[in-house]
Amino acid sequence: MSTNNLYLYGVSHQNADFDLLGRASFSVEAQQDFSRLLLREPHIAEVCLLSTCNRSEIYIRTENERLTREQIKTAWRAYSPGLSESDFSVFYFLENGEAAEHLFRVTAGMDSLIPGETEIVGQVKEAFRRAAEMSATGIYLNHLFETALQAEKKVRTQTAISLGAVSVAYAAVELARKIVRRMSDKTALLIGSGETGQRVARHLRQKGVKRILVANRTESHARELAERFDGEALGLTDIDRVLPGVDLVIGATASPDFIIREEQMRPIMKVRDRRPLIMIDIAIPRDFDPALGRFENIFLHDMGSLERIVENNKKRRREEFSRATQILREEREKFLLWCRGLELKPTIISLRRKMENIRHDEMAKYRNRVDEQHWGLVDQITRGMLNKILHLPLSSLRELDGGRDDVHRKISLVREIFDLREEENV
């Protein structure tokens, strides 16, 4: 009897530090080499390795054999001598349904450092593509990974697991879009060259902001940055001149003093005539005078605000986990049902073939006694009878609502009753 066993052995950021994750990770070439090595084992049928900066996991399918944690650990240790015996104490070992559900959770971003992040989907796709390309996967792991990717889509569209910004830079853009509708007619001013400021500018460019101005103490540096964002370079002294026409200002300098003060903005706000100005201060110490927030049409936000948005969004995403888990559990059940069907198929084929052979043999005995005209009718009648007789046992076999052991028990029983032992390899 053919049985499929799925194993997952791995380590992730949930239970290991980045040093261990680094030592446990595989390069692309190493993933291929290790997969080939594992596939040389006679009982290992399929393998897929998922190795990212946050996790290293091996998915293995075996036929008719059960693997133990020790067996996989030994293979991994032989391949990665940098890992000590104690390192493996934090590795996890999951089987069948649990292993499948774990992959579904990982793909849906529920096991990621940032809940609901989507980068992992690309990484899972890539790992699966590489394994499939080197023929390390077959019908079983192909179906497992395809189900994982479909389940991820379902979770993402049916829950709010990936809604809302989870990076400070994107939170700034999200915040700006709560004030102004379209970015395509807006001008942004980036002051300074801080990393987060640059990320905000990059997001704004992606959102189609019309114009990006980059102001820096060093003009050459400003020019360099402006080129990067397809913007215009300015000196710090030009800020007052451009502020009346700007819609969004990002402060990202290392200046110890305020770059924009309240008294400096008074005449500018009169010229702006109630047009809202979004000021995002991501510099430490601050670039913008906190008193600027008193102006009716200035929306001043600092790192604290942005971090609060990010935290709220992360919390909201986590709140969606229970709904997402429910969806993934349903997908897991469908997958397990498919697996049982896969195990059942050879028995059904064997049974049908055996019965069909009996029918043929019996009919052959009467071939000379029945004329051509009635032969077709006899064939039709016996075929119909056979189908009706087989209907009950086959329906009972296909009722896979029981557990895995129940399925195996049913298969064994049918094989024994109908003496299908000789026809194992169909």
Added chain:
Amino acid sequence: MRSLLEFITVVLPVGYALLIWLYALLVVNREKRVVRLSALFFNVLLAAHIFYTVLLALYKHYFPVTTPGELLSLSALFMAVLYWLLEKRLKVVTTGMFIFITIFFLQFLSAFLIDLSAPLDEVLQEPMFLFHVSSVVVAYSALFICTLFSIIYLILYYSLKKARFGLVYQISFSLEELSRFSYLAGVIGFVMLSVTIVTGIIWRKEAFPDLAHFDPQVVVSYLIWTIYGIFIYGKYRRSWSAKKLSYLSVGGAGAILSSLIIVNYILQSFHRFG
């Protein structure tokens, strides 16, 4: 026809209650089939509401705007139509829930108050009167939407100023859009209220030439007209901020509410219903 009308009278509030649930679901579930189902259900319900209004008109042989039940149903219909147009334009569905809660209550009350056998005074069948009442329904519905968006504007404005990122921050569209559509609804409301006042004066002179001029409803209507006149003047001529205009609009809504309470429960007015 009567049993069909009675059936739709019950179905409509139930339909709007279902629509609230569907739109609440849209806040967290952006699955295409849920979005499509909500849009389809909204379209079907809107068509059913229009069909109901036409059927009611055919059954009663006049445009159904003469009893409180009819007026409430027509207000609900107009709000639904206005929101439908807005949704098509903005493509933001998360605020629909607020509108549908209001529509549901109007339709629910209408279902209780509507009387299919009520006889109609001849004077209420005059075209000028029907035009007068229809325009007031449009005016008040538009002003209600203007107020609703103004309230959301103010909540979002203070959320952004005080860095409080709660539910309204999550589901609302931008301040810019809120102020634009609140203003648009305000202008529609003001124009239709102007039409209401003019038609009211003409019809009253024709139908009740001897009636005294003082009517609390009319006085409050003038007050509302003045508030929304200032609203438009402030926006165009004085470039008032959206925040100031929102406060004014909320004040206008307060006046509408006071009007309804004063006229229907405190003063014996010419306009009193029932």
